Amino acid sequence: MLYELIYRSTAKPGTTTEDLEDILKTARDFNQANDITGCLLYHGGQFLQILEGNFQVLLDLYDRIKRDPRHREFLLLHMKETQQRMYSEWTMAFKSLDQNQLSTYSSVTAFTEIESNEKESSMAKDLFQAISTDLVGG
Numbered sequence: 275m276l277y278e279l280i281y282r283s284t285a286k287p288g289t290t291t292e293d294l295e296d297i298l299k300t301a302r303d304f305n306q307a308n309d310i311t312g313c314l315l316y317h318g319g320q321f322l323q324i325l326e327g328n329f330q331v332l333l334d335l336y337d338r339i340k341r342d343p344r345h346r347e348f349l350l351l352h353m354k355e356t357q358q359r360m361y362s363e364w365t366m367a368f369k370s371l372d373q374n375q376l377s378t379y380s381s382v383t384a385f386t387e388i389e390s391n392e393k394e395s396s397m398a399k400d401l402f403q404a405i406s407t408d409l410v411g412g
């Protein structure tokens with residue numbers, strides 16, 4: 275069965291573009307080999323990530339991601355069965371959003387505003403939905 279997991283975290287202070295590229299390289303290699311797809315967003319020193327795949331593979335991966343010293347202060351926002359992947363074409367899509375871009379996609383002004391209640395986890399999902407539509411278009 276197909277699941278989607280969304281969490282947010284705080285990037286290690288001083289995270290550079292190179293750090294982000296390293297993260298994506300590791301992520302894409304593993305995800306490709308394990309049928310994981312998804313998208314990583316970066317805004318104001320925060321990560322918001324959606325992972326799509328097999329339930330147990332996702333849980334094991336999330337466990338590993340949480341031990342990664344490149345970020346901390348994790349909040350699991352959403353873990354649900356789904357019928358369809360939003361990011362079926364991406365081993366890990368990536369977008370770094372400035373304040374203006376974030377406001378075109380969502381009413382939140384920072385990822386830290388998103389809490390793990392039903393309404394806000396669906397807000398996070400809506401944000402990923404809007405971005406996936408844009409990635410297809412562009």
Ligand SMILES: Cc1cc2nc3c(=O)[nH]c(=O)nc-3n(C[C@H](O)[C@H](O)[C@H](O)COP(=O)(O)O)c2cc1C
Nearest residue numbers: 297300301302304305321338339340342344345366
């Ligand atoms: C924000 C963030 C997102 C990550 N996403 C993934 C991912 O989607 N897939 C993945 O395999 N590793 C991802 N990683 C890397 C893992 O945390 C970890 O470094 C990698 O799986 C290697 O784990 P290991 O050193 O325990 O073998 C991510 C790391 C960070 C900081």
